[in-house]
Amino acid sequence: MPRSLNGTLGPQAEMVEEFVAKLKGAIEVPVETWDERLTTVAAERAMLEGNVRRAKRRQRIDAVAAALLLQTYLDYRRREQAAGSM
Secondary structure (H helix, E strand, C coil): CCECCCCCECHHHHHHHHHHHHHHHHCCCCCCCCCCCCHHHHHHHHHHHCCCCHHHHHHHHHHHHHHHHHHHHHHHHHHHHHHHCC
């Protein structure tokens, strides 16, 4: 979910909400949204730390940001499940 830095929903987030509503009506599996703020910045930093050249960073930024987004979600789910089992 593309939120603004202050947490509000902008035009892009409203489009995502519409898409999610349609998706939920079309499939039977649960659909969750996840805050994507600063994932591109984190991806850029990670690639800079890994000494990835500028041209390669441009090619891979979206894929790395998506991987970071997925990992934060999976980490959250793991913590939630661990807290629920106590």
